[in-house]
Amino acid sequence: MLSRLINLFMISSILIACSEQEQQAGSLDIVGSNETELEVSEAMLGFENPLFLKSPLYMNYPQFDLINNEHFLPAFERGMAENLVEVDAIIAQSEEPSFENTIVALELAGELLDRVATVFFAMGSAHTNDEIQELDRQLAPKLAAHQDAILLNRELFARIDNLYKRIEHLGLNSESERLLEDYYIDFVRAGASLTEDQQQRMKELNAEIAILETQFSQNILSEVNNVAIIVNSREELIGLSDARIEASAQEAVSRGLEGRFVIPLLNTSGQPSLANLQNRALRERIHLTSLSRGSRGGEFDNRQILSDVIRLRADRAQLLGYSSHAEYILEQQTAQTIDAVNQRLAELAAPAVANANREASDLQQMIIDDGRDFKLASWDWDFYTERLRASRFDFDESQLRPYFEIDNVLQLGVFFAAERLFGLTFQERFDLPTYQEDVRVFEVFDADGSTLALFIADFYARPSKRGGAWMNAYISQSELLDTKPIVANHLNVTKPPVGEPTLLTFDEVTTMFHEFGHALHGMFSEVEYPSFSGTRVPRDFVEYPSQVNEMWATWPEVLENYAVHYQTREPMPNELLEKVLSTQTFNQGFSTVEYLAASIVDQALHQLSPGQIPSAEEIMDFEAEVLESSGVSLEVVPPRYRATYFNHIMGGYSAGYYSYIWSEVLDADTVEWFKENNGLLKENGDHFRETLLSQGGSQEAMHMFRAFRGRDAEIGPLLLRRGLN
Secondary structure: OHHHHHHHHHOOOOOOOOOOOOOOOOOOOOOOOOHHHHHHHHHHOOOOOOOOOOOOOHHHOOOOOOOOHHHHHHHHHHHHHHHHHHHHHHHHOOOOOOHHHHHHHHHHOOHHHHHHHHHHHHHHHHOOOHHHHHHHHHHHHHHHHHHHHHHOOHHHHHHHHHHHHOHHHOOOOHHHHHHHHHHHHHHHHHOOOOOHHHHHHHHHHHHHHHHHHHHHHHHHHHHHHHOOEEEOOHHHHEOEOHHHHHHHHHHHHHOOOOOOEEEOOOOOOOOHHHHOOOOHHHHHHHHHHHHHOOOOOOOOOOHHHHHHHHHHHHHHHHHOOOOOHHHHHHOOOOOOOHHHHHHHHHHHHHHHHHHHHHHHHHHHHHHHHOOOOOOOOHHHHHHHHHHHHHHHHOOOHHHHHHHOEHHHHHHHHHHHHHHHHHOOEEEEEOOOOOOOOOOEEEEEEOOOOOEEEEEEEEEEOOOOOOOOOEEEEEEOOEOOOOEOOEEEEEEEEOOOOOOOOOEOOHHHHHHHHHHHHHHHHHHOOOOOOHHHOOOOOOHHHHHHHHHHHHHHHOOHHHHHHHOEOOOOOOEOOHHHHHHHHHOOOOOHHHHHHHHHHHHHHHHHHHOOOHHHOOOHHHHHHHHHHHHHHOOOOEOOEOOOOOHHHOHHHHOOOOOOOOHHHHHHHHHHHHHHHHHHOOOOOHHHHHHHHHHHHOOOOOOOHHHHHHHHHOOOOOOHHHHHHOOOO
């Protein structure tokens, strides 16, 4: 229960949603001050709410066809009331605290709250609307207060503290012992040992932060929709494919702009259209608009909110005895210290910048060779990079896309690799309801033919969906709860006109493999307690299995299977296949610098003490100064996310965006292991699954890596991969 509360209400991450759980009714007497409140809530409900009971559908799959906006608030209110009654019952027991009557009881508590929160927050990201957004704003402080009511409960903490002091004498197995330790640490880190006055201040801080984080994230989505680029003529779009131009025309129609064209923006600084648009002035308008989001004034400006959140987080960290929010966060990650993170980012910065400068020189030379006299700008990078790719490797992205039809990539690529490596098979389910017409559901079968999980595939972009790509779990595996996982992957692929195929970019292909790596992590979980299920591991470890799964996108046996022409069914020519494989270090200077820039800004903001926080007017100058002092200030390579639309740091990646590169060290070393052991073999997959993917958070992260690899990770493979060696 505790870890799920933290995941949902404090770090509403792009990966982890809370699990369904099966409460053992009657295991505790219902006593306490919330009983009357619960009865009143039930009496007030005048309609049947599908969230009140576990779904009767297969594997308790959510009843998306029955759940409406009106169901969420009553279910949240009842769920919070029930949860507090359960906590009161744990406290009121006359028996001495035991692992079963305290820790296991907490793991079993909060069934309804978990169920409604899982669906609500999933819809808030994948298919939101005005009512959900308004409810999210209303619920943020209430959920923060509910969490505080549990984590700051002195009587409950006394029971946990009692057990923690006797941990060596309780006869617990390793997973149970780890769970008790985690409960104790999480309560202390939440402020359970603070004075009453300090706890009151903690509650105020948590409520303020929750409200502002919600507003920040909603502003990002609103701003993206608000500043979509409107183009008046088809001639301005020369360079885009006919399908993408038609999609822009249909987007304009949906906005009441018949005869014009609308290019929606993604949440990253760079935009896909920049790689193909020949109109330089339009490229500039798109890119500068993208970079201005959240800092251009107006109702969706995020500068003040960002300043306030950073200050409040610093205040909270200091109240808990930490010098900064970063120190507080990193203590629980595999990195552990600020110095370790700063050192890793710094050691990569110099070679990455040198590489990016070499790439910029090559692009500038192309401009000169064209007889043009302008200086390379950030909005030119993708356009000339594609031309350079075509020149250097004799192909461009447009040649690849006919071989990357979305269903082929999914079923003949992603699923095929999982079948070869782990023995999995997949069958699409058409009988289970979905929340949007483009969403698909697959039943996943293990090597022995038994059902392993349900997989939800939600791949298309839409105005109701936030940017980026992520995985979440509607139900997480747990032996205690006797639950199997239901996991979802979300991408933001532009939907083509009706009747046209969905042809992916190579980046979108890689992203699909990446997110399915998270899904596998959730599916393969074999733990007792829901707090350890699936992807509930340290933030700088969670990206590791997903990044490993990217390797199969270019593994010859897999690529040859899915890269078939959508019309002719002919396989990708060998020479084109070789060119794809030969470009793996191409443009890595740019990619590494834009990533490092965002990571360094994240760390810089969260390593500040309360008195050092820049004001709203100073935020963007602070960002520029940090990039300059860190040596990653390249005018032609802006951060992947500027601070005012950096949604990661409003969720689970605050002081944690470095996690991707930290995990990539493990990932690159793991890829070397697979190569050394003949790659796509089931015995290799079984070893990876047994030692690491199935363990969730039940063991220390690096212990699992060493169990898999046989040693600590080495950074050499990463440097080689990114061309930084």
